[in-house]
Amino acid sequence: MTTSCNIPGLEVPRSRFPDPEQDLDDSAGAAHVVLAGGCFWCVEAVFLAINGVTFVESGYAGGSADTANYEAVCGGQTGHAEVVDVHYDPSKVSFGQLLKVFFSVAHDPTQLNRQGHDRGTQYRSAVFYETLEQKRVVEAYIRQLDAAGVYPEPVVTRLEPLEAFYPAEAYHQNFAAQNPYQPYVMAVAAPKVEKLEKTYSDYLKPDYRNDDTA
Template sequence: MLKRPAFIVALALAAFPYCAQAETAVVIPPPQAAAPSDGKDAGLQTAVLAGGCFWGVQAVYQHVKGVTSAVSGYAGGAQKDAYYQTVGSGRTGHAESVKVTYDPKQISYGKILQIYFSVAHDPTQLNAQGPDEGPQYRSEIFPQNEAQAKIARDYIAQLNAAKVFKRPIVTKTETMKASFFPAEAYHQDYATLHPYQPYIAINDAPKVANLKKVFAAEWREKPVLVGEKMGE
């Protein structure tokens, strides 16, 4: 991640003062149970997570050790409506999401969720995330199997019981595997390619900084980029 000049941050804060909340991370306990799919002999696994604008969520997981790919896209709706302008209406059922492919020999599904709830987004905001509003910005986990669904549900119950957050978690857990559709190419790697854009500087760069601070053991300096996977 490129270092942001101080004057750019100051200008962005002046323009978007309500976005300063992104600077705060919530340190939370890990899940009490581990998913069976996290076995040492398992192949690559997939997690699909929605937590507001996909730019920031993608940027976080691109810096996580053990993640081999993080792709921005849409989940929860039909393929025919899986386009940015259409999803932006809030009427397609989609949520802006990120498909995280990871190696369970290096990182567990539980750790993926711990990062999700701690630094990737605020799970107590209903149908919104910072300056973005609408059901397409909702907090939702799309489990890829029943094991993931149980881990997610149990973890939400654990965090709520411990009153980790000041407000209840509103994160939904889809009961059936939802299709994921990659977003348009110009959305991929957006936070890395546009580090000085005010929205990124205020809302997303702090999430990546919090990842490095709170999850130092999982931090990877060089992000894994979609463009590199495509040979760009």
């Protein structure tokens, strides 16, 4: 991972990002979604701050079990993407609200097989859907964002069925919080979290503090 990256949405005010016109039913209890948006350290740091998110695990999806390790995935030939598995309470935060953060803060959805200077299919923009309802809502929101002209380029986020999620190595979990002064975290993850704090302060956990990485 390199130490510089575009910060998505910095020039786009919150008012330009519409709420999803479609969403999932919030009566089903605990839920989760697997998202790929570049370096999993950064995406994880963003979603851990959101009220209603109960657990976030970094990992790999899109490839096979025998290549689900950091060294192999970094080679860009495994089919895997770096992903986060976001577990949440739908009574506190909706699937649609998580998508709004994903598309506006967590990464730049107009970049396909890269995020900033991180290049390769392992850094692709993707939602690994587990149900057809998830797929339907994401597809509808992508159409909505493109129709609104939120970005100057079209959203290129891929929708891929979730065949399996493989947890990443233990040292990758909660990496930004555990390593706040690591150069990549300071250059890439921290600005995204700061963007979340400034733009979606009402989404933050009540006891949220980010003194180390903001």
